[in-house]
Amino acid sequence: MPLDTSSRGTPLVELRDISIAFGGIKAVDHVSVNLYPGEVVGLLGHNGAGKSTLIKCLSGAYQKDAGEILVNGDKATINNPRDARTYHIETIYQTLALADNLDAASNLFLGRELTTPVGFVDDAAMEAETRKIMGRLNPNFRKFADPVSALSGGQRQSVAIARAVYFNAKILIMDEPTAALGPQETQMVAELIDELKRQGLGIFLIDHDVHQVKALCDRASVMKNGQLVGTVRVDDVSEDDILAMIILGKTPEELGVASAAAG
């Protein structure tokens, strides 16, 4: 691998040799990826490649069968989403994971409600905070009183993004965060990612848009059929190289060697 990461010290997160199977299907098969502070790593691959499953092992939604997770160089035990939160890992799930019957503020603070001195949930304070953060993410958002089932797909996605960035995450996992967003909102998320990166967060970004990955990410890891094809620095490769990795499952070097041998 021509990636010189050794000189940058300890990674923020390191996933080592992660495997997980559902029944007979090896959804993730000995995959290792890592992430440095202030870095965005793209995760790419065809549908069903195992991207979501891999990051769910990190977010605590699934328990890995084998492998280990290191946070700041120390072995981390992540058995459930509560554990992940204690490591300041926040996740935007592909399915968004919103409670449809609750409003935006209740969803944003779900599991971490603001309370009054008596210990009751402080709905007014939570709504005020939600209005503030939504003002930054999606200024057109108005539906604070409605349950999120009444929101559009993009509005729902904004709520999920707001929830992940509100709580001072150190590690952010974004599983296709802009899939339902319009161009303007997508642009705002891109700016947000840049800003969070400057603040020193590490971000795993799952995205099918190779162009966007090249624009937003520092490195890209490509998966195919549960296995890691390879990790490349996006500036060193072309969009076509990345596409070849996704579709053929071969890194540019392997392809280069193959074409040299053929020629």
Next chain:
Amino acid sequence: MTDTVSQSQRVEKRKLLDTLEVDTRLLGMIGAFIVVCIVFNVLTDGRFLTARNIFNLTIQTVSVAIMATGMVFVIVTRHIDLSVGSLLATCSAMMAMTQTWFTPDILGLGLNHPLTAPIAILVGIATGVAIGAFHGWLVGYLGIPAFIVTLGGLLVWRNVAWYLTNGQTIGPLDANFRLWGGINGTLGAQWSWIVAIAAVAFALYTLWQSRRSKISHDFPVKPMWAEVLLGAIVAIAILGFVWILNSYQIPGPRLERMFEARGEVMPEGFTAGYGLPLSVLLLILIAIVMTLVARRTRLGRYIFATGGNPDAAELSGINTRLLTVKVFAIMGALCAISAVVASARLTNHSNDIGTLDELRVIAAAVIGGTALAGGIGTIYGAILGALIMQSLQSGMAMVGVDAPLQNIVVGSVLVIAVLVDIIYRKRTGAK
């Protein structure tokens, strides 16, 4: 022409309701309840809406209504509890044993000792919580569907109660314990007024507090007149209810006996109203506590979130398994409290106490707008649902409808109520 007029009137009405921010669903249920009352009042030549009958109706509703508040939580989290009637019987048996055998004989306190009732009630609640938590553990941690766990519980606990008492009726129960049954324990007119005024003050304070909190966060608030109107309606409803209960007079011979019991002679022409029964006061307190839990605590928030999307709740770090245990434990505690009211009303524990209550309780919650799909339900709705069911049942009994036909009507009403609810939700786009 007439069409446009009615159209604009409808718009006006909608605007009024929006301004008041009242739940139109609640209004619909109150409307249905009023219709039921008026129809039976006409059919019984005015016997249905007498102070006496309203008094009886409220005390008959209490036991089912208390359990219905807990059933709301159970159904909101996408579970069901078919065992509440049997659980009530087991709690009732435990409490009856405690007060007729354990405290008088084993603790040597004798009969009608002031500590007997509190000890018995604690034993009952502990029993209910333990059994409920056990159900919750089977459902939450072992993954057995609640339908099956509580269907088993329905058979198990009914017959555990039978074995505890050898199938015998146990009574009479402790005199202080019997105060919780309804007519044997009422506050009297003066205390009822005091409670009513305190309740009005509390309600007005809550309204004012919520307005102030909205203002402090720059959220829109209702116009002042709407606020005042709402406060006035609430105050009149509370005071009116207590006035009705107070105007149900204790019969003369019964009063004389009460004076005799205190070694006094009843003054000539003395009268007294029953006032608020302790059991109804208990129901009101439970309703307030359960509403606070549902709306203002994390537990309530997690209950609704889990019902709305269990996966999302789990991913948000909520321990949904432990939550299931808590929800069933609350249900168990409420079954025990209902058992206090039910057995105190009968003045003894009998084998068939609470039989078919599971159906009444589930029906009350569902008529009250709790969605079996989970995530939606209100405490006041369930209580109103229990009241509507009880009114139908007593009203039909007063009119002289045959028992089988009564059940046919109640069953049909349940199905129609859910249908109306589905149509209403579709129309308003609410979920």
